[in-house]
Amino acid sequence: MYHSVTANANESKGLTISIKNLETQFKFLKENGYTSLHFDDLQSLKKPTDFPEKTVIITFDDVYVNQLEYAYPLLQKYELKACFYIPFQYIGAVNAWDKDNEPIMTVEQLKAMDSKTIELGLHSFEHRRYSDLSIETIQEDFDKCKAFIIENTLNVNNTLAYPYGNFPKKTQEQLAFFNILNENKIAYGLRIGNRVNTFPFKDNYQVQRLDIKGEDSLKAFEKKLKKGKRWF
Numbered sequence: 130m131y132h133s134v135t136a137n138a139n140e141s142k143g144l145t146i147s148i149k150n151l152e153t154q155f156k157f158l159k160e161n162g163y164t165s166l167h168f169d170d171l172q173s174l175k176k177p178t179d180f181p182e183k184t185v186i187i188t189f190d191d192v193y194v195n196q197l198e199y200a201y202p203l204l205q206k207y208e209l210k211a212c213f214y215i216p217f218q219y220i221g222a223v224n225a226w227d228k229d230n231e232p233i234m235t236v237e238q239l240k241a242m243d244s245k246t247i248e249l250g251l252h253s254f255e256h257r258r259y260s261d262l263s264i265e266t267i268q269e270d271f272d273k274c275k276a277f278i279i280e281n282t283l284n285v286n287n288t289l290a291y292p293y294g295n296f297p298k299k300t301q302e303q304l305a306f307f308n309i310l311n312e313n314k315i316a317y318g319l320r321i322g323n324r325v326n327t328f329p330f331k332d333n334y335q336v337q338r339l340d341i342k343g344e345d346s347l348k349a350f351e352k353k354l355k356k357g358k359r360w361f
Contacts, residue, residue, distance in 0.1 A: 130321065130338040131189045133231060134199040141343035148199050150343065154350050155207045158185060163354075165210040167248035168288040168317055171328070180328050185354070187211040188319065188338060190252055190290055191224060192239065194232040204246050214252035214290035214319075215239070217277045226256045226292075236281045250288040251315075258295040264305050271313045287316045294321030294338070307334050323358040 132144040134151060141147035158165065164181035174180055187204075189196050192215050204211050219225065221235040239249060253259075254273040262270070278285050289310065296318070297303045310318055317330070322337020330336050339353050 134195045146343040159207040190214045192234045212248045214250045216252045216256040217254045249285045252290050256292045260297045289315050290319040325357045
């Protein structure tokens with residue numbers, strides 16, 4: 130799981146990663162025989178034995194312009210696929226939820242990326258924590274996403290990355306939330322997690338993502354790939 134990308138190596142920390150570190154990681158994946166997939170690719174895998182042995186799904190949240198400028202060319206250079214997750218209300222604007230005025234791609238920029246490299250997915254409409262919202266409000270958020278996608282003829286996969294990795298944890302609220310996902314034909318829901326996933330997933334609505342930090346060394350990146358974050 131990635132977020133912002135920067136050309137300044139001194140800013141590579143937390144949710145922001147430098148081009149240099151990102152390229153080092155992508156080069157490692159390419160040279161060590163990893164296969165990158167889109168979530169749409171999973172639908173053609175009928176059984177675990179169809180799954181490539183060393184597989185990653187690379188994800189970027191928030192569709193920042195810096196991802197288009199810096200990550201997208203690197204993905205093409207190393208022939209890797211990635212999934213970009215869109216907070217639809219902020220397309221063509223800035224990430225107001227963080228108040229740091231990071232520009233977000235326009236519809237035209239989203240459409241300009243090669244779909245063989247980039248799979249687009251949902252990151253909610255308003256980028257709010259699902260655990261703070263009623264079921265009715267969550268459905269309204271989905272309705273707004275659908276309307277935007279149709280109006281702008283975007284090709285968006287039915288995979289949802291939860292804003293802040295957040296979703297209801299209490300049993301009844303969680304069941305209602307997962308029912309809403311099912312009713313809206315969401316195939317996979319992505320959280321933040323500490324473990325490497327196995328396929329088929331134990332729970333399609335709790336697919337775990339490893340949070341790659343800007344300050345991670347290549348050794349730390351390699352260990353996360355193989356063992357998740359449990360080794361810390």
